[in-house]
Amino acid sequence: MKVVVLGAGVVGSATAYMLAKDGYDVTVIDRCGRPGMETSFANGGLMTPSDASPWNSPGTVKRLGKMLFDSRSPLKINPVAVPSMVGWGFRFLANSTYDRHKSNMIAIIRLASLSLETLRSIRETTRIDYDQTTRGTMRVFPRGGRMSEFVQKCRDMQEWGVQFETLDQGQILEKEPCLSPVIDRYTGAVFFPNDESGDAHKFTNEMARLAAELGAEFLMNTSVLRIAKASSTQISHVVTSQGDIRADAFVLSLGSYSPLLARPLGIKLPILPVKGYSVTVALNGWRGGPTRPIMDDGYHAMMVPMGDRLRMGGRAEFARYNTRVDAKEGRRVLNDTLKILPALASHIDADAVLNWSGLRPMTPGGPPLVGPTHYTNLFLNTGHGPLGWTMACGSAKLIAEFITDGRVLNNRVDAANYAL
Numbered sequence: 001m002k003v004v005v006l007g008a009g010v011v012g013s014a015t016a017y018m019l020a021k022d023g024y025d026v027t028v029i030d031r032c033g034r035p036g037m038e039t040s041f042a043n044g045g046l047m048t049p050s051d052a053s054p055w056n057s058p059g060t061v062k063r064l065g066k067m068l069f070d071s072r073s074p075l076k077i078n079p080v081a082v083p084s085m086v087g088w089g090f091r092f093l094a095n096s097t098y099d100r101h102k103s104n105m106i107a108i109i110r111l112a113s114l115s116l117e118t119l120r121s122i123r124e125t126t127r128i129d130y131d132q133t134t135r136g137t138m139r140v141f142p143r144g145g146r147m148s149e150f151v152q153k154c155r156d157m158q159e160w161g162v163q164f165e166t167l168d169q170g171q172i173l174e175k176e177p178c179l180s181p182v183i184d185r186y187t188g189a190v191f192f193p194n195d196e197s198g199d200a201h202k203f204t205n206e207m208a209r210l211a212a213e214l215g216a217e218f219l220m221n222t223s224v225l226r227i228a229k230a231s232s233t234q235i236s237h238v239v240t241s242q243g244d245i246r247a248d249a250f251v252l253s254l255g256s257y258s259p260l261l262a263r264p265l266g267i268k269l270p271i272l273p274v275k276g277y278s279v280t281v282a283l284n285g286w287r288g289g290p291t292r293p294i295m296d297d298g299y300h301a302m303m304v305p306m307g308d309r310l311r312m313g314g315r316a317e318f319a320r321y322n323t324r325v326d327a328k329e330g331r332r333v334l335n336d337t338l339k340i341l342p343a344l345a346s347h348i349d350a351d352a353v354l355n356w357s358g359l360r361p362m363t364p365g366g367p368p369l370v371g372p373t374h375y376t377n378l379f380l381n382t383g384h385g386p387l388g389w390t391m392a393c394g395s396a397k398l399i400a401e402f403i404t405d406g407r408v409l410n411n412r413v414d415a416a417n418y419a420l
């Protein structure tokens with residue numbers, strides 16, 4: 001049986017690997033020259049089921065108005081994006097009730113945990129390396145910050161398997177001595193021992209390589225122009241810049257661009273692109289930085305060690321499909337990190353700084369769209385928002401299971417909770 005996967009980001013490439021492993025004849029189509037060149041290229045690299053709480057928690061929505069008018073806020077809305085946000089924004093707010101938020105959070109934890117379990121088993125059997133760390137992650141809280149509110153959220157997540165520990169200043173320094181110059185700023189930290197991190201781009205390419213070794217074909221530099229239907233319930237082929245490609249089944253994994261290809265088929269996907277920034281610096285052997293990812297809750301900053309590099313990131317901007325790298329935003333990301341890790345300043349090689357931006361494919365509730373459509377041979381694996389790397393292996397596994405035996409997501413994930 002031939003399955004065409006549309007998109008070779010981390011989600012599409014992991015899907016291709018899972019399907020190839022299950023014996024399918026897989027073809028992956030992507031417009032870039034290599035897998036993982038768009039949003040999966042330089043994301044934060046966090047593999048964090050602990051980050052499962054969707055952005056629209058009831059408290060966040062209350063703070064939203066204030067954040068939008070604060071020039072230091074990590075959230076921005078570009079006026080050009082406003083018209084496209086109306087329907088989506090309404091659903092975003094509708095998902096911010098206590099009950100909706102909690103059920104979305106549980107769905108994400110379950111999918112992210114399945115994903116981590118799947119990733120670990122792939123790593124064990126294939127020995128792939130993607131500059132991973134497996135020492136947990138740490139979120140540090142400034143004095144007067146919202147640590148107690150966050151710890152309450154962690155207790156809710158603990159019920160669903162997310163383990164955490166609270167740390168005082170001494171315990172923070174035991175784990176991460178690099179924070180000693182700024183330790184007085186912090187009231188404490190929350191440590192998540194099961195979290196991991198890694199380079200999603202390297203991982204994506206490893207998935208693609210392993211899939212190719214199992215026989216999958218990658219058609220790169222090939223744009224998908226249209227998905228063609230044979231009838232109101234059946235897809236016949238995709239029209240691409242290299243000609244028509246037929247298959248028995250199709251998986252849509254085009255990230256933020258999925259809605260554009262789905263809409264002509266009568267499928268309205270509630271996915272909006274939300275721009276984010278990252279900055280990656282080469283460490284050239286310097287060992288004075290963090291040994292695991294650290295998130296600073298006050299500056300909304302994060303620093304993630306990746307081999308001999310340090311990645312920093314953050315910010316969220318509704319700007320439609322604008323992926324222009326704004327040097328000013330990159331500088332803000334870097335400056336926020338320097339406030340936490342001042343020693344980094346003298347180790348930055350200005351010629352080896354990568355400034356990057358990408359579009360998170362966000363659904364209004366948080367969980368991605370993983371499952372069937374009203375076309376019997378078209379499946380969705382898209383809309384993974386700020387946690388696409390964290391959830392990729394799990395949703396790939398679910399889609400492969402679904403294509404194999406038609407089980408409706410096994411009751412493990414209530415991700416397809418949108419009326420399509």
Ligand SMILES: Cc1cc2nc3c(=O)[nH]c(=O)nc-3n(C[C@H](O)[C@H](O)[C@H](O)COP(=O)(O)OP(=O)(O)OC[C@H]3O[C@@H](n4cnc5c(N)ncnc54)[C@H](O)[C@@H]3O)c2cc1C
Nearest residue numbers: 007009011031040043044045046224255276387388389390
């Ligand atoms: C700043 C930032 C930080 C992030 N940090 C994290 C993090 O720490 N942890 C985490 O889990 N997630 C993180 N994310 C989110 C994560 O990166 C995304 O959810 C994930 O990369 C989405 O993967 P994808 O495969 O769905 O999309 P993509 O990687 O965008 O892949 C889609 C693919 O489709 C192709 N494509 C699109 N349209 C067409 C077309 N018409 N024809 C052919 N090909 C097409 C593209 O070339 C692309 O390769 C972050 C995102 C950003 C922006």
